[in-house]
């Protein structure tokens with residue numbers, strides 16, 4: 001793709017991260033399988049860098065507006081970010097953050113590595129007050145699975161003023177719906193596993209930062225802790241990302257339609273949908289047993305954890321012991337895929353009415 005800053009995100013998703021256009025060059029990057037390289041300039045060893053990762057990092061970094069680093073999983077990326085906290089430092093995080101990130105903070109807290117300070121991300125004044133004396137603030141907006149939305153511009157600018165390192169997990173939004181670095185975040189985290197890769201066939205993570213100092217620290221963390229992606233996984237993720245804009249457009253349109261209809265459904269007590277994105281949560285009138293029955297009755301929707309695939313899936317989040325008690329037992333999280341919306345509705349409606 002020619003260097004052209006005016007190209008829209010859709011064009012950049014398709015065109016970046018490709019080999020130079022010389023006669024006979026392939027259209028896309030190969031899967032570079034090499035643990036070592038001929039000594040001299042350029043790559044030296046397969047734990048330091050890899051050209052397949054670099055192609056993916058170029059596309060994701062460009063879209064978020066920083067430099068990206070891929071990791072072996074979203075959690076490897078989360079863990080690398082938390083290492084930015086000094087020994088015994090305070091981490092401000094929402095009550096309903098992704099439960100893997102929350103559990104890792106709790107585990108680090110047990111050994112005194114960090115001190116968690118949990119907040120309600122919708123109470124902006126309380127979040128800003130909690131930043132006083134803190135070292136790092138962790139944000140998700142919307143949160144998983146309660147879909148609470150934070151005032152990111154206000155919180156991120158307060159964090160910057162107080163020199164608190166800010167990290168935004170942008171997995172639910174992707175850079176097409178939110179670009180936290182532009183709002184002042186220091187680091188963006190992705191579970192590439194979800195919408196970015198998009199086909200439920202790869203586990204991968206990434207970090208993006210516009211600070212050279214943070215990039216060097218995080219790169220060094222990846223190299224020394226060794227949480228590197230496999231070249232196959234990076235290639236699959238980049239291939240998936242080429243159609244992110246198309247998948248997300250359809251998923252979001254489907255989610256909006258379903259959220260509207262679910263709001264009037266007799267089996268549904270409450271719909272949580274922030275008005276954007278492809279995740280919708282519903283709380284059932286019939287409680288936990290009704291939610292479990294829906295998981296077992298759907299035929300088209302996949303009853304499974306994870307999200308962001310082309311296929312629609314759903315899950316009662318409280319089936320995981322790590323999920324906080326404040327998440328209702330009867331809450332089902334729906335990850336809306338790209339199927340025909342009428343087929344999705346019929347299947348869900350039938351499952352909701354069957355008991």
Ligand SMILES: *Cc1c(COP(=O)(O)O)cnc(C)c1O
Pocket residue numbers: 073074075076078098100101140144169171172190191192193194203204205
């Ligand atoms: C899945 C997920 C993660 C963890 O990513 P993995 O790729 O499963 O390690 C982190 N944050 C959010 C919001 C997620 O949904």
